[in-house]
Amino acid sequence: MIPRYSRPEMTAIWSxxxxxxxxxxxxxxxxxxxxxxxxxxxxxxxxxxxxxxGAVFDIARIEAIERETKHDVIAFLxxxxxIVGPEARFVHQGMTSSDVLDTCLNIQLARAADLLIADLDxxxxxxxxxxxEHKDTLTIGRSHGIHAEPTTFGIKLAQAYAEFHRARGRxxxxxxxxxxxxxxxxxxxxxxxxxxxxxxxxxxxxxRPETISSQVIPRDRHAMFFATLAVxxxxxxxxxxxxxxxxxTEVLEVEEYFSPGQKGSSAMPHKxxxxxxxxxxxxxxxxxxxxxPAMENVALWHERDISHSSVERMxxxxxxxxxxxAIARLTGVVEKLVVYPDRMKAxxxxxxxxxxxxxxMLALTQAGTSREDxxxxxxxxxxxxxxxxxxxxxxxxxxxxxxxxxxxxxxxxKFDMGYHTxxxxxxxxxxxx
Numbered sequence: 001m002i003p004r005y006s007r008p009e010m011t012a013i014w015s016x017x018x019x020x021x022x023x024x025x026x027x028x029x030x031x032x033x034x035x036x037x038x039x040x041x042x043x044x045x046x047x048x049x050x051x052x053x054g055a056v057f058d059i060a061r062i063e064a065i066e067r068e069t070k071h072d073v074i075a076f077l078x079x080x081x082x083i084v085g086p087e088a089r090f091v092h093q094g095m096t097s098s099d100v101l102d103t104c105l106n107i108q109l110a111r112a113a114d115l116l117i118a119d120l121d122x123x124x125x126x127x128x129x130x131x132x133e134h135k136d137t138l139t140i141g142r143s144h145g146i147h148a149e150p151t152t153f154g155i156k157l158a159q160a161y162a163e164f165h166r167a168r169g170r171x172x173x174x175x176x177x178x179x180x181x182x183x184x185x186x187x188x189x190x191x192x193x194x195x196x197x198x199x200x201x202x203x204x205x206x207x208r209p210e211t212i213s214s215q216v217i218p219r220d221r222h223a224m225f226f227a228t229l230a231v232x233x234x235x236x237x238x239x240x241x242x243x244x245x246x247x248x249t250e251v252l253e254v255e256e257y258f259s260p261g262q263k264g265s266s267a268m269p270h271k272x273x274x275x276x277x278x279x280x281x282x283x284x285x286x287x288x289x290x291x292x293p294a295m296e297n298v299a300l301w302h303e304r305d306i307s308h309s310s311v312e313r314m315x316x317x318x319x320x321x322x323x324x325x326a327i328a329r330l331t332g333v334v335e336k337l338v339v340y341p342d343r344m345k346a347x348x349x350x351x352x353x354x355x356x357x358x359x360x361m362l363a364l365t366q367a368g369t370s371r372e373d374x375x376x377x378x379x380x381x382x383x384x385x386x387x388x389x390x391x392x393x394x395x396x397x398x399x400x401x402x403x404x405x406x407x408x409x410x411x412x413x414k415f416d417m418g419y420h421t422x423x424x425x426x427x428x429x430x431x432x433x
Contacts, residue, residue, distance in 0.1 A: 005322055005326075007324055007328060013111050014108065014316065014317035017057070020062065021057070023100050025205065026100050029200060029204040033196060033197040033199075033200035034194070037194055040090040047085070048084050051085070052080060055083050062075050062079045093192075095193060096186045098217075102213075103181045105312060107179075110175055110207070112324075117171050119327035120327060123331040126334040130335075131155075131428075134341075136421065139151060140347055149358065150355055155424065160239045167232045170228045171228060180207055181201055182198065182210040198210075216300065219294075222297060222312070225294070227291045229287055229290070229323050230287055232287075233283070233288050233323060233326065240277040240280035240333075243274060253344045254338060255272065255340070258272045276332070280333070286322055287322050351386075353415055354385050354386075356392070356415050364406065380399075381399055393415055397411060
């Protein structure tokens with residue numbers, strides 16, 4: 001992943017240093033279990049822990065060995081033997097490379113999920129604060145991009161909160177799904193390694209033993225994990241797109257914070273663009289793109305092939321690092337978002353009261369008018385507003401059929417904005433409890 005869209009804590013999970021440290025711990029814990037079972041000498045297991053625990057693995061040396069062996073795990077084990085000495089001959093007894101690689105990958109993905117969940121907690125806090133701040137800030141709701149009926153900006157943010165709260169639950173499930181360990185040996189039969197070794201490694205590394213592995217951990221787990229990341233990314237794009245629309249000059253109900261000294265355009269000094277939200281839209285596309293190859297990785301040949309390996313070396317770091325950055329960026333956008341309530345009110349009033357058309361139509365039906373006639377009466381007055389710039393209330397009051405059915409007071413009462421916000425507290429109670 002490129003540094004521009006990376007944050008240190010998530011990036012560290014995917015560093016070579018972290019990977020080799022996890023490999024060592026898997027091997028050392030497996031050796032401890034084998035020593036307890038009498039398979040290898042206890043002294044050998046103790047030596048591996050003593051010499052390897054504080055060792056700094058020489059990445060350049062491992063890479064040099066791999067250039068000769070063309071095998072990354074063998075290169076690591078060779079370097080570990082250089083550190084440990086003769087006792088290293090007992091390392092990796094009965095294990096296969098996938099035991100190390102798959103268990104390590106799942107540890108990294110589980111740790112990444114922990115960070116992503118923490119990221120979402122910060123985003124949820126920001127959304128809740130801003131939603132409560134604007135719980136009663138009237139704005140126009142839109143369908144098809146066209147004015148529909150009044151809502152509040154707080155409700156918009158509460159919708160995002162609820163969506164990301166669901167995302168958090170999905171990430172928790174994805175964490176549980178991916179946190180499995182396989183130390184089952186060639187073709188997954190435990191022929192050369194005791195299943196109790198796997199159980200010990202799993203416990204020590206905070207994992208669960210894989211129910212059944214075929215030398216590799218089944219990739220449906222990984223497909224679900226990356227699909228979950230893709231859904232979270234889509235939620236990010238949904239909110240980012242809403243902000244982009246609301247910042248359009250013709251709308252300008254909200255605006256990304258524009259810091260002192262910031263420049264919006266190399267050509268036009270007046271520009272203040274929603275660059276962060278646009279960036280989030282692009283990042284979401286990338287995270288979603290990683291879901292498809294994860295799905296394709298499920299169908300491996302027989303007990304194992306490595307067609308998935310190159311894919312996962314890319315999508316594991318890239319998807320998690322990108323999503324980590326995107327969630328943090330969205331949190332910053334929400335926290336600093338500039339909101340213009342007066343502009344929201346002006347836009348709300350822009351169509352001369354048409355936002356109350358449904359209330360008038362429903363009142364007519366309750367007064368005895370058929371739904372078809374009620375629709376016709378309201379629409380013919382609404383079209384005068386659309387086409388001639390008339391005032392909706394004025395037109396209704398001048399329409400004898402409408403006034404005969406509702407009376408002047410009955411018509412005016414249907415233009416009360418409070419009608420549209422009377423259940424805001426109920427909605428907020430459902431969302432925030």
